[in-house]
Amino acid sequence: MANDMFTPGVVAGRLDAEAIAENFSDLHGQYDPHEAAVAADRCYFCHDAPCITACPTDIDIPLFIRQIATGTPEAAAKTIFDSNILGGMCARVCPTETLCEEACVREAAEGKPVEIGRLQRHATDTVMRAGLHPFERATDTGKKVAVVGAGPAGLACAHRLAMKGHSVDVYDAKPKGGGLNEYGIAAYKAVNDFAQSEVDWLLKIGGITMHYDTKLGETLDLAALQDSHDAVFLGMGLGGVNALPVQGGDDGKVMNAVDFIAGLRQSKDKTDIEVGRRVVVIGGGMTAVDAAVQAKLLGAEQVTMAYRRGKDGMSASEYEQELATSKGVRILYNAAPEAITDAGVEFAYTETVNGELRMTGETQQIEADMVLRAIGQTLSDAPGGLALERGKIKVDDAGATSVPGIWAGGDCATGGNDLTVTAVAEGRDAAENMHKSLMGEG
């Protein structure tokens, strides 16, 4: 044997399969019915509730919680899915602490919000576990829609369109559906292959045909899609990764955090995933946290997450930061990478003065045999002919692009913000607008 946390270099199997399985178990356990009842009891059923306003998909949260409290989690799930067909995944990955639960009046009252995310999971799991799909497809309209990208935006769009009776072809570059739900989030947030189960469940609506391993610009042509379909929705996410603008940024020890996470997610038991003894993650978002925490859970001895601005600027929530530190990740704030060296990473300390980031002159060198970059993703392969804005496909409030007949949503479009729940809302709303247009109501 075997490797352990002190084995030099980048190796697999620092922990045995059992330890890894334990480390990667469900982050939040499921409620049993009694726990759900107790948690649901705490909801005040607010008027015009702030939690609904805070939810990008506008789920009627007080109503679904009341339905749980009265012993009808199935009805609660229907309420959730009406607004958010990926409510099961959102219950697992939403940063509720900055969305619904932050807005909960009990957060104001006692600093302890109703656990909306876990209650949502209780309801959605109840229905999905039973294999129930509480929606029916309307009569076939004869219209065909192409959806590019089987991530949250594309799936939400496809489901809503299919429900309204349209025939939907969904294309994805990857061999599986789910997008970042399948490839891009920490494994402990979606255990038991939930992302695939959710895709399978969603497809029960009927009228959706999946086409995998089909990439726009390679085996798929936008103009051809426009010809063969009555409307097109683009939801392919961000395919490119920002490079590290530093000396040695393309050094062999540097890896994209998204690729590291994708590898983890596709591994059977994760004993084959290589991880450094000393890992540095560069970035301050959710992807950085997911990569750092999982590196630690794989058995890395030291994991440092470095962010060039202060704690307040970090896009990973306070909760995510605490999760990281509780798992043994060190978070270094105000540290901008200067160079990747043989030994590790050289950082320059920063400070923010009058809104501008300045170097203080202090530096630090952190040993690393593996560097994960998580400083954002870009739309690497935007199809030609579409107006862009800030590097993303420009869309209006309804999700329409500059080209008639083409809509877009999720991270590849201007409204996207790296959140599953936002992508779902945009996919859903675009579908509504596409439906109007297709039926001549728009």
Add this chain to the structure above:
Amino acid sequence: MADLRSEFTGVKSPNPFWLASAPPTDKEYNVRRAFEAGWGGVVWKTLGFDPHIVNVSGPRYGAIWGADRRLLGLNNIELITDRPLEVNLREIKQVKRDYPDRAMIVSLMVPCEEEPWKKILPLVEETGADAVELNFGCPHGMSERGMGAAVGQVPDYIEMVTRWCKQHTRMPVIVKLTPNITDIRYPARAAQAGGADAVSLINTVSSITSVNLDSFSPEPSIDGKGSHGGYCGPAVKPIALNMVADIARDAETANLPISGIGGVTTWRDAAEFLALGAGNVQVCTAAMTYGFKIVQEMISGLSQYLDEKEMSLDDLIGRATPNVTDWQYLNLNYVTKAKIDQDACIKCGRCYAACEDTSHQAISMSADRVFEVIDEECVACNLCVNVCPVEDCITMVEMEPGEVDPRTGKVVEEEYANWTTHPNNPSAQAAE
């Protein structure tokens, strides 16, 4: 620490907390545990003649719960003691001998004829018990056999049986009343007319707690059928308080001692019964929910309260009775307005929903969720206060005499004025 020693119709106990006649007082074992825990007295579970009754062997209780399954109301279909008379009498004697400072009251229920009462009373007297309580209250089972509430619902029977008992024993006689009547004053007056030393109330309220929506049986279900039971616990306290007050302020029964029963769960509940005129309280459901130890909180709480108010137990008893009046005498010149403490408000909007949907449209809501009372519309109904989840966030503020009520445009009068003299009252007497 306040002196909680109590004397109720001549019966002394170290505190005014007695356990009511019910399952907790059915056996020597339970009662000894109760006395060890600190209860001032017990009313022993109702005795009857042998052959002793039988209980159902299915569930005896049904319940209503609040948030987090807090028990709010309990319903039972249990009958009087199902143990032989001789066993109960022997145990009563032994316990009273070992706890001479505690009140030992024995509840009785025998057929509505003179002979059975004449026969059982000496047996009880022989145990050394301090008093008897006549169970004219149980609404289920025994009432079908002409006992319990069947007696308590007919004032003439109450008076008759009470008189027999007073004739055949030297022990004080407490008459336990059923709330399943229209006006509690009539049975209370009948008990007094029969010579009762005191009344105790309320017994349980006839009830069905729930229906099983799969089997369509009332709960508790006995082989698919249910029978009404007797309801008790926190849910019945308001009913009990009103009945206690009715008797306490009735000119005919104003001096009749009352043992208050019905949902007493904390020292506060007990203090409220005492303030409305009860001389002591009896407890059952709270003990059945939490065990006998709750009496320790009742003792410490009541004691602290009396100390803080610099009152004796006697000062408290009946202190609120004069403030219970008829609606027609309420001061119509007393004007209040709801006021929302914006610092305490958590912006749930329940006050708004309640007022807007179901009341007087007297609360405004801004885009950023600031809720404010519209004085021009507020009738001071208090609903917003009651639905607000934050205690004291919304309060009713009294308007000063001389101020103009924005709702009516009228100056708030300093003088008391009630319905009896109101111009809209067809029976009003013009002030001469």
